[in-house]
Amino acid sequence: MSQSKVISLISLATKAGRTVSGEFCTEKEVKSGKAALVIVADDASDNTKKKFKNMCDFYEVPIYFYKDKDTLGRAMGKEFRASLAILDEGFAKGIRKHMETESITIA
Secondary structure (H helix, E strand, C coil), X not given: CCCCHHHHHHHHHHHCCCEEECHHHHHHXXXXXXXXXXXXXXXXXXXXXXXXXXXXXXXXXXXXXXXXXXXXXXXXCCCCCCEEEECCHHHHHHHHHHHHHCCCEEC
């Protein structure tokens, strides 16, 4: 099984220092206007999903629900991650393009 392009791009963006993860940091970047894209794990709590969905709608930041916490964490070289923000418009654009081809849940 080949690694998905989305996961590869998240890893690359993380290595480039263009991601933040965790609920507090993700929320801070969305509210400061620096987040170009938010990704929330599909297995995150309903409360977390609703919170980020509402916040991203309000601040007009694209949001996707993708895979699970373990997969997102591994992509970032960390433990479980329920939420992360991409801070670079270029990476965000590439990830969104591949999200659409992988038929991911778009919030």
